[in-house]
Amino acid sequence: xxxxxxxxxxxxxxxxxxxxxxxxxxxxxxxxxxxxxxxxxxxxxxxxxxxxxxxxxxxxxxxxxxxxxxxxxxxxxxxxxxxxxxxxxxxxxxxxxxxxxxxxxxxxxxxxxxxxxxxxxxxxxxxxxxxxxxxxxxxxxxxxxxxxxxxxxxxxxxxxxxxxxxxxxxxxxxxxxxxxxxxxxxxxxxxxxxxxxxxxxxxxxxxxxxxxxxxxxxxxxxxxxxxxxxxxxxxxxxxxxxxxxxxxxxxxxxxxxxxxxxxxxxxxxxxxxxxxxxxxxxxxxxxxxxxxxxxxxxxxxxxxxxxxxxxxxxxxxxxxxxxxxxxxxxxxxxxxxxxxxxxxxxxxxxxxxxxxxxxxxxxxxxxxxxxxxxxxxxxxxxxxxxxxxxxxxxxxxxxxxxxxxxxxxxxxxxxxxxxxxxxxxxxxxxxxxxxxxxxxxxxxxxxxxxxxxxxxxxxxxxxxxxxxxxxxxxxxxxxxxxxxxxxxxxxx
Numbered sequence: 001x002x003x004x005x006x007x008x009x010x011x012x013x014x015x016x017x018x019x020x021x022x023x024x025x026x027x028x029x030x031x032x033x034x035x036x037x038x039x040x041x042x043x044x045x046x047x048x049x050x051x052x053x054x055x056x057x058x059x060x061x062x063x064x065x066x067x068x069x070x071x072x073x074x075x076x077x078x079x080x081x082x083x084x085x086x087x088x089x090x091x092x093x094x095x096x097x098x099x100x101x102x103x104x105x106x107x108x109x110x111x112x113x114x115x116x117x118x119x120x121x122x123x124x125x126x127x128x129x130x131x132x133x134x135x136x137x138x139x140x141x142x143x144x145x146x147x148x149x150x151x152x153x154x155x156x157x158x159x160x161x162x163x164x165x166x167x168x169x170x171x172x173x174x175x176x177x178x179x180x181x182x183x184x185x186x187x188x189x190x191x192x193x194x195x196x197x198x199x200x201x202x203x204x205x206x207x208x209x210x211x212x213x214x215x216x217x218x219x220x221x222x223x224x225x226x227x228x229x230x231x232x233x234x235x236x237x238x239x240x241x242x243x244x245x246x247x248x249x250x251x252x253x254x255x256x257x258x259x260x261x262x263x264x265x266x267x268x269x270x271x272x273x274x275x276x277x278x279x280x281x282x283x284x285x286x287x288x289x290x291x292x293x294x295x296x297x298x299x300x301x302x303x304x305x306x307x308x309x310x311x312x313x314x315x316x317x318x319x320x321x322x323x324x325x326x327x328x329x330x331x332x333x334x335x336x337x338x339x340x341x342x343x344x345x346x347x348x349x350x351x352x353x354x355x356x357x358x359x360x361x362x363x364x365x366x367x368x369x370x371x372x373x374x375x376x377x378x379x380x381x382x383x384x385x386x387x388x389x390x391x392x393x394x395x396x397x398x399x400x401x402x403x404x405x406x407x408x409x410x411x412x413x414x415x416x417x418x419x420x421x422x423x424x425x426x427x428x429x430x431x432x433x434x435x436x437x438x439x440x441x442x443x444x445x446x447x448x449x450x451x452x453x454x455x456x457x458x459x460x461x462x463x464x465x466x467x468x469x470x471x472x473x474x475x476x477x478x479x480x481x482x483x484x485x486x487x488x489x490x491x492x
Contacts, residue, residue: 001128001169003162005120006107006153011035013107013153019073019095020109021088023080024054034109037068047074054078056087059095073099086402089123093130093469096147100131105149120152121165122402125480128169129469134180167296168483172476175289179461179474183260183278188310191259191281192234195288195308199238202295209235219309219349221328225342226311228264228319233311235353236284238291240304248301249361249489252354253482255287256280256343256366257310264313264339265322279474280343282461283365284308286478293483299490307354309346313339325423328352330445335423343368344438345427348445355446361390362446363453365478371434372408373459379467380404381477382456384439390451397484402468403477404460408436415440 006013022030027047031040043062052060058076075091077083092108099106110123127150178186178194192208199206211232214223219235226233236257241247258280261268268274291306320326324336326345330352334345343366354362372382381398383405385391391407398405417429417437425444429437439454446452460477463470470476 001131001147001166002149003124003165004149004151005157005160006151007157009035010109010153011037014068015105015107015151016068016070017073017103017105018069018071018107018109019075021075021077022054023077023083025080027054036072038064043072052076057091059091071103085119089126089402090468092123093126094466096127096130097466097471100133100147102146104146105151106147107151107153109153116157117160120157120160121162123152124150124162124165125169126469128165129172129476130471132173132176132471134177134473136177137182137185164297167293168480170296171289171293171483172479174292175285175476175479176474178285178288179279179282179476181278183312186259186278186281187231188234188257188259188312189231191257191284191288191308191310192236195236195238195291198288198292198295202292204291204295205239205241207237209237214349217353218327218329219353220326221334221345222309222311222349224320224324224326224336225258225264225313225345228314228316229312230314230316231312233309235350236306236308236310237353238288238306240291240294240302240306242300242302243298244300246301247303250303250305250357250359251486251489252305252307252357252359252362253287253290254307254347254350254354254362254364255284256282256347256364256368257284257308258343258346259310259312261313261340261342262315264315264319264342266338266340267315268340276462279462280367281310282367282457282474282477284310285461285474286365286457286476286482289476289479290482290486293479294486297483297487299486302486302489304486305354305357305359307350309350311346313342328445332425332444333423335420335426337426338428341428341438344441347442351442351445355450358447359450361451361453363394363455363482364442365455365457367458367461368456369435369438369458371431371438372456375408375435376404376406376459378459378463380406381460382435383407383453384410384436384456385453386410386443386448387451387453390453393488394453394455394481394485397488398481401480401484403481405455405481408439410439410443411436412440
């Protein structure tokens with residue numbers, strides 16, 4: 001999708017499809033002031049015929065066949081004194097989805113005077129991500145994506161580049177495609193191939209560790225999860241280094257990479273949505289989508305590691321049993337009391353691996369617990385963090401991007417629930433506080449001097465219905481937040 005800005009007076013604009021916003025008050029005066037080249041009396045007459053009053057959520061598409069401007073899409077902005085950009089954006093996303101297949105170019109007249117680059121970029125992201133469609137596996141798909149060009153009309157701002165917006169959106173779209181892909185399409189091998197392609201295009205370093213190499217590194221927790229699958233696991237390590245070679249800070253992102261989760265011998269049954277367990281690699285999708293965006297943006301002064309332990313959790317004669325005791329790569333022994341709590345086992349070895357790189361910060365993302373969904377719903381991800389400064393940075397980045405994130409406690413007393421009679425720990429605690437004990441489990445697998453954050457995206461990586469800039473399906477949650485956080489750390 002191509003973005004541009006039209007900065008000349010509106011009466012010199014030449015186009016056929018325009019979107020404007022109107023407040024409830026004095027619609028005639030607003031149209032007169034806009035100077036669209038059409039008699040405002042005529043427009044008001046047509047608007048009144050359709051009972052359009054400018055209320056929030058209202059929209060009206062006027063076909064003007066006898067005019068230079070053929071289609072005028074009007075969006076209600078509500079009362080001027082109560083106008084807020086979030087309402088505008090939510091309304092805009094819905095309209096974009098309605099017209100994506102109808103026009104090649106859409107011009108948007110932005111409604112406020114104090115426009116800046118940040119607002120433009122935010123709206124650009126919203127428009128592109130709202131227009132996203134994944135038709136890869138639909139035999140009747142329309143190969144032609146009609147809406148290709150978005151033009152913003154406003155003479156209050158100078159020329160700006162949309163390259164960074166495009167890079168970020170490509171990262172989000174990439175993450176969405178990974179999550180949406182069926183498990184027979186996105187295998188651990190295919191995920192490693194996708195990572196290799198990112199490395200090739202953006203000149204990143206990459207290491208793909210096979211099963212034997214993982215065994216050599218004593219990744220007993222990760223390999224235990226993979227034992228039940230006929231597909232070999234892949235441990236993926238992408239590395240971004242600044243072009244000038246100067247590194248002021250080292251960061252590691254770790255993503256849960258279960259391309260399918262059957263639950264193992266604690267088989268997912270009933271309302272467990274086993275048919276949706278393709279999205280159990282949502283954390284790895286966010287990490288790889290971020291790698292794609294960062295590889296294109298190329299921030300200065302930062303060395304960034306993107307780590308994914310990818311496998312399936314399946315059942316065969318070799319699969320791990322409930323009651324087995326395994327050993328992670330840091331030497332800790334784990335009693336498996338639930339084979340469906342497999343993600344934290346793969347993360348245990350991935351976090352240990354990341355810790356040995358000696359980064360200043362490790363951030364892991366995972367569709368880890370249903371308990372987090374119960375606590376926070378589907379619009380807000382959970383955040384656990386051992387450093388208040390880091391937590392506030394991530395909360396700020398998420399808020400700026402419009403991604404819901406809420407800090408949860410690392411309640412140390414709950415760690416008693418992870419005690420085992422025969423091993424160092426169990427992989428699950430009691431039902432109460434399940435998302436907290438999951439975070440406490442992860443806390444055992446990295447150097448305590450490292451700043452660490454765990455983000456549980458079980459509720460936010462997928463939506464069953466259109467919601468804001470997310471069409472139904474995979475959301476790509478977290479890519480924009482991580483990129484925003486990285487940008488705040490970049491050294492000029």
